Amino acid sequence: MQLAQNIPAPFADLEQAFASQRELSRAEPPASLTVRRDRLKRLLDALEAQADALVAAMSADFGHRAAHESETYDISGSISDIRHDLRHVGRWMRRRRYPVRGYMWPGRAAVLPTPLGVVGVLSPWNFPVYLALSPLSAALAAGNRVLLKPSEHTPRTSDLLAELLGRAFAPEEVSVFTGGAELAERFASLPFDHLLFTGSTGVGRKVAAAAAKNLTPVTLELGGKSPLLVTPSADPDDAAARCMFGKLANAGQICVSPDYALVPRARLSEFVERASAHVQRLYPSIVDNPDYSAVAGADRLARLEAMIAEAEQKGARVVRLGASGSGKLAPTLVVEPTDDTRLMQEEIFGPILPVVAYDSLDDAISFINARPRPLALYLFARDSHERDRVLERTVSGGVTVNDVIYHVGCNTLPFGGVGASGMGAYHGEAGFATFSHMKPVFYQTRLNGRALFETPRTPFRQAFGRFFRRIV
Numbered sequence: 001m002q003l004a005q006n007i008p009a010p011f012a013d014l015e016q017a018f019a020s021q022r023e024l025s026r027a028e029p030p031a032s033l034t035v036r037r038d039r040l041k042r043l044l045d046a047l048e049a050q051a052d053a054l055v056a057a058m059s060a061d062f063g064h065r066a067a068h069e070s071e072t073y074d075i076s077g078s079i080s081d082i083r084h085d086l087r088h089v090g091r092w093m094r095r096r097r098y099p100v101r102g103y104m105w106p107g108r109a110a111v112l113p114t115p116l117g118v119v120g121v122l123s124p125w126n127f128p129v130y131l132a133l134s135p136l137s138a139a140l141a142a143g144n145r146v147l148l149k150p151s152e153h154t155p156r157t158s159d160l161l162a163e164l165l166g167r168a169f170a171p172e173e174v175s176v177f178t179g180g181a182e183l184a185e186r187f188a189s190l191p192f193d194h195l196l197f198t199g200s201t202g203v204g205r206k207v208a209a210a211a212a213k214n215l216t217p218v219t220l221e222l223g224g225k226s227p228l229l230v231t232p233s234a235d236p237d238d239a240a241a242r243c244m245f246g247k248l249a250n251a252g253q254i255c256v257s258p259d260y261a262l263v264p265r266a267r268l269s270e271f272v273e274r275a276s277a278h279v280q281r282l283y284p285s286i287v288d289n290p291d292y293s294a295v296a297g298a299d300r301l302a303r304l305e306a307m308i309a310e311a312e313q314k315g316a317r318v319v320r321l322g323a324s325g326s327g328k329l330a331p332t333l334v335v336e337p338t339d340d341t342r343l344m345q346e347e348i349f350g351p352i353l354p355v356v357a358y359d360s361l362d363d364a365i366s367f368i369n370a371r372p373r374p375l376a377l378y379l380f381a382r383d384s385h386e387r388d389r390v391l392e393r394t395v396s397g398g399v400t401v402n403d404v405i406y407h408v409g410c411n412t413l414p415f416g417g418v419g420a421s422g423m424g425a426y427h428g429e430a431g432f433a434t435f436s437h438m439k440p441v442f443y444q445t446r447l448n449g450r451a452l453f454e455t456p457r458t459p460f461r462q463a464f465g466r467f468f469r470r471i472v
Contacts, residue, residue: 115143138431219424246404
């Protein structure tokens with residue numbers, strides 16, 4: 001690769017690292033199973049050795065992050081994905097035989113999973129370890145070299161990731177670059193063989209535009225307003241309990257957090273009461289509670305408070321479930337906000353739950369379908385006909401039925417968005433496929449029917465051509 005001239009630092013190091021990885025990816029044979037497993041084991045060992053330090057770094061970056069959340073979601077979630085990749089990469093790498101039509105016998109067809117080359121990963125701040133290391137693991141399992149750009153909004157965690165990965169890998173295997181938005185823009189403009197970005201829809205559009213200049217394929221894991229739908233047959237107490245558990249994890253700073261709840265009008269008061277009771281059970285206090293995370297950044301906290309104030313000013317009933325302070329925003333239910341409020345127009349990304357009443361299930365489905373495709377849909381229904389009706393008539397990146405977020409943690413399922421909530425998917429075998437080229441190969445044999453299609457077109461060949469049209 002020919003580097004541009006007069007590149008400012010630290011961009012020169014970034015482009016040099018990319019050029020080196022790209023050159024080696026073209027010059028050396030594809031990574032063997034032994035090499036891939038070795039890289040995954042090194043990644044796992046590095047993570048396990050620095051788990052406690054990473055938990056501390058994440059808490060410092062957030063202002064306070066519940067240790068059990070960092071341990072469960074970022075550390076254990078990453079370990080689970082890496083171990084899953086380790087167990088199955090040998091099977092995923094195998095050549096996959098495909099059938100051939102009778103007229104092509106005795107030829108054979110197969111697909112060979114092939115490394116793409118150099119993969120770029122742009123990871124976000126809300127799960128700064130998991131959303132960096134899970135795609136890294138998938139890319140390494142697929143035999144690629146990787147450049148990682150973690151978020152500048154969690155600087156301690158990003159620096160620690162750079163340090164531990166720098167010790168575990170040679171630069172030509174994995175390189176980490178830390179920096180701000182300008183570095184991220186430069187990163188996205190490199191001609192990667194694949195680029196994965198996790199973040200907001202607005203930034204995702206910019207990443208896709210930058211990648212398009214190089215025809216770089218992208219996986220975009222974005223967000224949006226993921227609805228939680230309580231059908232008439234659902235248990236509102238169970239739905240409220242599971243909803244609030246998922247909504248308040250990481251203080252709502254999750255791209256798949258329930259963004260609003262749709263509840264039958266006759267059950268609205270009951271749902272609000274049960275949700276309030278479950279919050280009191282989960283978090284009897286807020287400010288001094290080590291299990292409740294802070295909002296990461298004063299600007300984000302101010303945005304959330306402004307959204308609540310606007311909804312209240314426009315007539316919504318606001319139920320504050322505790323006192324806020326020390327960077328923490330108390331769980332807040334906003335009942336029946338108007339559709340023109342920011343709470344109903346923007347992804348919330350905080351511990352605020354709008355609760356909206358509906359009159360019929362068709363109305364609820366229409367409400368969901370009138371909005372951009374969500375990253376997740378949470379459906380609470382005990383009646384199978386209601387369940388199947390909603391599943392058939394809505395489109396979302398993924399669905400969890402009678403719970404929240406579990407489809408993301410199930411790493412045998414693909415995870416990804418659709419429409420404004422993203423494109424492409426990864427996790428498990430889907431991640432291996434995303435970061436591989438599934439190369440189709442046809443194996444011709446010495447004995448074959450090629451002569452029947454050659455010229456000159458004799459009467460026999462013409463007759464065969466007419467017969468061929470009938471059997472293809």
